Amino acid sequence: MNFQNKNVVVTGANGGMGQVITKRFLEEGAKVAALDLYVDEIEKWENDYPDHLIAISANLTKEKEVKEAVGKATDSLGHISVLLNTLGIAQSATPIDEVEFSDWDRLMAVNTTSLFLISKEVVKGMKEQGAGVITNVASIAAERPRPGLNAYVTSKGGALAFTKALAIELAEYKIRVNAINPGPSDTSMLGKFSPEGGDVDQVKEDTFKKSVPLGELVTPEDIAEAAMYLSSDGARMVTGSVLNVDGGRGL
Numbered sequence: 001m002n003f004q005n006k007n008v009v010v011t012g013a014n015g016g017m018g019q020v021i022t023k024r025f026l027e028e029g030a031k032v033a034a035l036d037l038y039v040d041e042i043e044k045w046e047n048d049y050p051d052h053l054i055a056i057s058a059n060l061t062k063e064k065e066v067k068e069a070v071g072k073a074t075d076s077l078g079h080i081s082v083l084l085n086t087l088g089i090a091q092s093a094t095p096i097d098e099v100e101f102s103d104w105d106r107l108m109a110v111n112t113t114s115l116f117l118i119s120k121e122v123v124k125g126m127k128e129q130g131a132g133v134i135t136n137v138a139s140i141a142a143e144r145p146r147p148g149l150n151a152y153v154t155s156k157g158g159a160l161a162f163t164k165a166l167a168i169e170l171a172e173y174k175i176r177v178n179a180i181n182p183g184p185s186d187t188s189m190l191g192k193f194s195p196e197g198g199d200v201d202q203v204k205e206d207t208f209k210k211s212v213p214l215g216e217l218v219t220p221e222d223i224a225e226a227a228m229y230l231s232s233d234g235a236r237m238v239t240g241s242v243l244n245v246d247g248g249r250g251l
Ligand SMILES: NC(=O)c1ccc[n+]([C@@H]2O[C@H](COP(=O)([O-])OP(=O)(O)OC[C@H]3O[C@@H](n4cnc5c(N)ncnc54)[C@H](O)[C@@H]3O)[C@@H](O)[C@H]2O)c1
Pocket: 011, 012, 013, 014, 015, 016, 017, 018, 035, 036, 037, 038, 058, 059, 060, 061, 086, 087, 088, 089, 090, 110, 137, 138, 139, 140, 141, 181, 182, 183, 184, 185, 186, 187, 188, 189, 190
């Protein structure tokens, strides 16, 4: 895979999967704008990748901040050819009659609405170029839900539906749009799915690991591998697809 001359925007770049994906793109020669609410980890590498990495702090649920962030990315790198959305938040398992509206709303904003806001900005340039690739990290939970993750599951279902809606709409511009469904992945997010006050390590071991037929948690590297493939020319005829990287959890 060769990402020389590719300009990439990674969202959620400071997170467990986002950091590994950002590094992979840089190692493959891409220029990367790394967007996140927090960019402290990314900023540590800026000197290692001169002219190839820009860290941009933004709340990607806010239309104005998204516009400014994409503007900065484009000014710094040039036109954006690849968008890789990993941003997201978890929901701690909560019975539906106890879910606060504000929590529901925030999950929708971060996990679904942000995809609309950033796609809207990035697609403008991709249409002009007649090329582009967008990949959204959703979740296998959207297809095989877990009790109490009502808002999270719905928000990720929205991400999958949005992916397919854009894939058909943007095919005529040669813009491909796909999704990755990770299974339980060994990042700090995983612990946040347990009920408030639950023992995180025990839930990881007893619930999540055991739910994966291949018997291991997914790693950020597994997700990065799928992200590289879908973003590459090797996947030139792949659009509207959902790639489950879940160790069989969805079966
Ligand atoms: N970890 C898992 O078990 C798992 C399983 C299935 C799907 N996923 C999905 O994979 C993706 C990556 O998850 P992760 O495990 O790396 O989580 P993570 O919490 O490590 O990373 C998520 C990143 O998103 C950023 N973010 C949150 N809200 C934001 C906002 N409003 N604006 C900008 N950035 C924001 C966070 O700051 C964080 O850096 C998420 O979409 C998650 O839902 C994770």
